[in-house]
Structure formats: structure tokens, C-alpha cells
Amino acid sequence: MADTRTIEIEVLRYNPEKDAEPHFETFQVPFTNDTSVLQGLLYIKDHLDGSLTFRWSCRMAICGSCGKMVNGKPELSCHTFLRDYYPGKVRIEPLSHFPVLRDLVIDQRDFTEKKLPAIKPYIVPGNPQPLSAGTYVQTPQQFHKYYQYSQCINCLLCYAACPQYGLKPDFAGPAVLALLHRYNADSRDRGWEERAEVLNAEEGVWGCTLVGYCSEVCPKGVDPAHAINQNKVNSTMDYFGVLKFLMPRGGS
Amino acid sequence: MATVKTYVRPMQGWWRRNPYFVRYMIREGSSVFLATYAIILLVGLLRLTQGEAAWDSWRAALTSPWSILFHWLALLTVSYHAWTWWKVAPKTAPDLRVGGRPLPEMLITAGGVLATLATSVLVYVIVRWM
Numbered sequence: 130m131a132d133t134r135t136i137e138i139e140v141l142r143y144n145p146e147k148d149a150e151p152h153f154e155t156f157q158v159p160f161t162n163d164t165s166v167l168q169g170l171l172y173i174k175d176h177l178d179g180s181l182t183f184r185w186s187c188r189m190a191i192c193g194s195c196g197k198m199v200n201g202k203p204e205l206s207c208h209t210f211l212r213d214y215y216p217g218k219v220r221i222e223p224l225s226h227f228p229v230l231r232d233l234v235i236d237q238r239d240f241t242e243k244k245l246p247a248i249k250p251y252i253v254p255g256n257p258q259p260l261s262a263g264t265y266v267q268t269p270q271q272f273h274k275y276y277q278y279s280q281c282i283n284c285l286l287c288y289a290a291c292p293q294y295g296l297k298p299d300f301a302g303p304a305v306l307a308l309l310h311r312y313n314a315d316s317r318d319r320g321w322e323e324r325a326e327v328l329n330a331e332e333g334v335w336g337c338t339l340v341g342y343c344s345e346v347c348p349k350g351v352d353p354a355h356a357i358n359q360n361k362v363n364s365t366m367d368y369f370g371v372l373k374f375l376m377p378r379g380g381s
Numbered sequence: 382m383a384t385v386k387t388y389v390r391p392m393q394g395w396w397r398r399n400p401y402f403v404r405y406m407i408r409e410g411s412s413v414f415l416a417t418y419a420i421i422l423l424v425g426l427l428r429l430t431q432g433e434a435a436w437d438s439w440r441a442a443l444t445s446p447w448s449i450l451f452h453w454l455a456l457l458t459v460s461y462h463a464w465t466w467w468k469v470a471p472k473t474a475p476d477l478r479v480g481g482r483p484l485p486e487m488l489i490t491a492g493g494v495l496a497t498l499a500t501s502v503l504v505y506v507i508v509r510w511m
Contacts, residue, residue: 145386201398228387236387270481292402295392339469340405354472362475 133159136211137218138169140181143229151229153220154178160211166219167195167206170233183233190348193284197233198222203289203346224285226295237285244301245283248309248327253320271316278311278356280349287343287353293336300336301327303343303353310356321376325367334360404465411462414455467493 138158143151156177158169167185174181183206185195190208197206200220211219227235254265287303288294294302301309309328313321327333337357344354366372396402428439442448470493471486478484 143388145388148388151388151390225390226392228389230385230387236385273481274476292392292395295395338409339472340402341469341472342399342401342405344472345401352472354469355476358473359475361473 132161134161134215135159136169136215138173138211139218139220140170140173140233141222141229142181142232145231155218158211160215162210162212164211165207166197166199166204166209166211166221169211169219170206170221181233182231191282193282196224196284196286196289198225198289203286205284205286205348208348224289226289226291226298227285235285239298240283240285240288240302240305244305245308248301248305248312248324249320250308250312252312252315252318253323254317255319265317267316274316275311275314277351278307278314281308281311281351282349284348286346286348287351290340290342290346292340293338297332297336299332301330301333303337303357304351306334306337306360307351307353307356310360313360322373328360329364329367334358334364337361408462408465411458411465414458415462417451418455418459463497464494467497 135157138156139153140156141151142148142154156173158172158177160169160172164172165188167188170181170183171185174183183195183197185207186192187194188207190205193205195206196203198204198221199206199209200214201222203224206221221233223229223233223235227237227239230236258265281304283304285304287307291300291303294300306328309324312318313324329335334357337354339354339358341354344352347353363372366375396406425436425439428435443452467490471489474489476483477489
């Protein structure tokens with residue numbers, strides 16, 4: 130194509146079987162105006178080095194699996210375009226603060242197997258009704274209380290943006306606490322007491338020092354920093370034992 | 382969890398890696414000047430309770446060149462701190478809504494900054510002329 134240009138892509142390589150530590154490898158990649166960073170990586174894998182390892186799936190910013198550090202910023206690589214970096218080069222690294230398994234693949238089990246299940250990321254009904262009772266109804270106002278938080282796609286960009294998570298890996302972190310708030314804020318849910326231990330802990334909302342970068346990098350418009358800091362107030366009220374009187378749905 | 386060999390990247394120098402983190406560190410660091418200024422004021426209050434001579438010597442100490450340099454530095458850093466304070470206020474505020482829609486973050490920040498400016502002018506007027 131006439132408008133094809135060539136950009137330099139620097140990729141972090143790490144082979145756990147051979148390397149003591151990661152190093153960078155540079156590739157020359159042709160691109161056009163609509164080539165995403167992910168497509169650049171796919172070009173490397175298809176034409177230059179088939180051993181390059183990275184995660185991806187949907188290519189349209191909905192599955193949340195292709196997050197990478199692009200020139201030091203956490204981005205979905207399908208949602209970031211090579212044209213915006215040309216004529217400079219692009220440096221691609223695995224998401225910060227997570228252990229590197231191989232090349233651009235991180236070990237995300239701390240989130241998927243430990244932190245996320247701990248907050249019961251599903252509706253905990255107070256008195257479950259039989260199916261015959263019909264659906265749990267909700268007004269648009271009640272819906273908007275949690276809607277933005279329900280847009281989280283677990284892409285982990287917010288964790289790569291959170292130095293507190295990097296420094297103290299026990300910190301529950303932005304997405305988990307935003308999702309905790311998503312269920313607590315849902316009028317159909319009665320599970321806030323079951324989630325309180327995670328929320329009130331030193332590693333819960335109190336581990337946040339309001340750097341605020343999590344909310345900047347979220348590709349889905351979720352605001353974890355707001356969720357966490359609103360819940361510092363809730364956590365304080367819970368400490369003094371007043372939250373259960375203030376939560377109309379509380380203490381079921 | 383199965384044991385897999387992984388590489389954990391060091392966090393050393395993390396705050397220099399992104400301009401966003403540098404601004405965060407300046408924000409947090411500026412609170413040191415705020416705290417120091419507050420302590421100096423509290424000492425003044427203490428000296429006031431100890432009589433006229435103590436009060437006068439505290440006031441005299443404030444006129445030293447080091448003190449004036451500190452107060453100019455504190456004014457600068459505390460002004461920046463005040464700005465960052467309101468910049469993060471939309472995150473610390475409750476879920477504010479008007480007609481079901483979230484209040485724009487800009488309005489919360491602008492409201493705070495205006496309140497700070499108005500209060501500062503008011504305090505200056507009271508101290509200077511009343």
C-alpha cells in the first residue's frame with residue numbers, strides 16, 4: 130500500500146528456561162494508518178519471530194486480554210495505534226507490577242484466583258426469591274449507581290498503573306475494590322457485610338494513597354479511585370458501627 | 382498455585398518512570414511544608430500564652446532571612462498543594478449527582494479553587510484592615 134511506513138518496535142523478551150533476566154529486542158515493522166500496536170506484534174509473530182509470546186483475543190477493546198505497557202503507559206494494545214508513535218519508536222513491555230511469565234505474558238493469578246474471588250463478585254441476595262416471583266426490579270437511578278463499575282473488563286491496566294500494588298502486592302488494588310463497590314452499590318445486593326473484611330483491611334481501601342492514575346488509564350471509563358475513596362468514608366463509619374444504620378439495605 | 386518460574390521486576394525508582402508519578406510525589410512532598418508552617422503557627426500560639434516578651438521574640442524570629450525564605454517556599458508549595466487537593470477532590474467526594482447525572486469533575490475542582498481564593502482574600506482583608 131502506498132501509505133505503508135516502517136516503525137521500530139522494541140519488545141521485552143524473557144524466556145524463563147534460558148534467561149536470568151529480561152532483555153529488549155528490536156524489530157522493524159511496516160504499518161499503515163489503521164495498524165494497532167497489537168497488529169504490530171502479530172506482524173512480528175507471523176513474519177519475524179514466531180516465538181514472541183503475548184496474550185490477545187478480541188482485537189476490539191472488550192475482552193481485556195491484550196494489556197501491555199506501551200512506552201511506559203498501561204494500554205490495551207488493540208486500542209493503541211502505531212501511527213501515534215511514528216516517527217519515534219515503540220517500546221512494549223508486559224504490564225507493570227506483575228511477575229513476567231514469558232515475553233509479554235504476565236502471571237495474573239494473584240488477581241484471578243486470589244483477590245477477585247475474595248470479594249464475592251456476584252449479587253448476594255438478602256432473601257432469595259423463587260423464580261416464580263419474577264425478576265428483581267430496579268429503577269434507572271438505582272441502575273446508574275453501579276453502572277460504570279460494571280463496565281470493568283478485568284484487563285488489569287489499573288494494577289499496572291498503581292505503584293502501591295507494585296510496592297505492596299498484598300494491596301487488594303483498584304479493580305477488585307471498584308468491583309466490590311459495584312456489588313455493594315447494587316440495590317439488589319445485600320452482601321456488604323460479607324465483603325467488609327476485604328474492604329476495611331489495611332490492604333483494602335486503606336492501602337490506597339490516591340495516586341489516581343488507575344482512573345486515568347481505564348479504557349472503559351471506570352473510576353476505581355472514586356470507588357475506593359468513597360469507601361474510606363464507609364469503612365470509617367463501619368468502624369464506629371454506624372454504617373449498618375445508614376445503609377438502608379444493610380445488615381440483612 | 383503451581384510453581385512457575387517468573388521474573389519480578391524491581392520497583393526501585395518507580396516514581397521517576399512516569400510524569401504522573403513525579404507530580405504525585407511533589408504533591409505528597411509539598412505537605413511537609415504545609416505541616417512545618419502549621420507547627421510554626423502553633424508555636425506562635427504557645428508563645429502568645431507565655432506573655433508579651435515570648436510573643437515578641439517569636440515575632441522577631443519570623444523576620445530572619447531564613448524564616449522569610451521558608452515562608453516564600455511554603456507559600457509556593459502550599460499553593461500547589463491546595464491546587465492538587467482540589468484536583469483529587471472529585472475522587473474523595475461522595476457520589477454527587479444533579480438530576481441523576483454525576484456532577485462534572487471540573488465543577489468540583491473549580492468550586493474548591495474559588496473557595497480557597499475567596500477565603501484567602503477574606504483572611505487577608507481581616508488581618509490587614511480589621
